[in-house]
Amino acid sequence: MNLQWQRFADFFQLYEALGNVPRLFYIIGETHHCYIGSVGGREGQGGLAVRYQQQYVDRAIAIFGNDTPNEQPAFASVVTDPQITIPDIEPIERQIQEVFLTTQGRENALFTPRGQVPNYELIHTGDRPAFLL
Structure with missing residues (x-):
């Protein structure tokens, strides 16, 4: 399976480009204060625009007083591989989270791991975060 x-x-910038x-x-952050998530694993069709409604994005900007996070890149992999089905999305997300936890440590994660990690054979290509190299 290719990501x-x-x-x-x-x-x-991720939200603007791929919000729908x-x-x-998606991954927000790379080494610290990192959040790893997915959309579409429950057959939803709204994308990040539903998960992160504009009002919440605007509130985050107001809270932090900045519309661009300082040195906090974001990454996304659109599901295009036909081998990845809707039921695969959340387990693959858990697998990516586990790689982060193993390489960067739990103290750097802003997500709660969701249980047992499956063992998908994933090939990460493109401009991926360092922990997926």
Whole structure:
């Protein structure tokens, strides 16, 4: 299964570019304060625009007083591989989370791991985060 990654300067650029894509994996951060998630694993079609409604993005900007996170890149992999089905999305997300936890440590994660990690044979290509090299 192939995951082709794209790098963005920050979450806001990712949101602007891929906010309406219905199925993707996304990573906010690379080494610290990292969040790893996915959309489309429950057959939803709204993408990040539903998960992160504009009002919440605007509130985050107000809270931090900045519309671009400082040195906090974002990454996304749109699900295009036909081998990856909707039921695979959440388990693959867990597998990516486990790689992060193993390489960067739990103290750097802003997500709660969701249980047993499957063993998908994933090929990470493109401009991927360093922990997936």
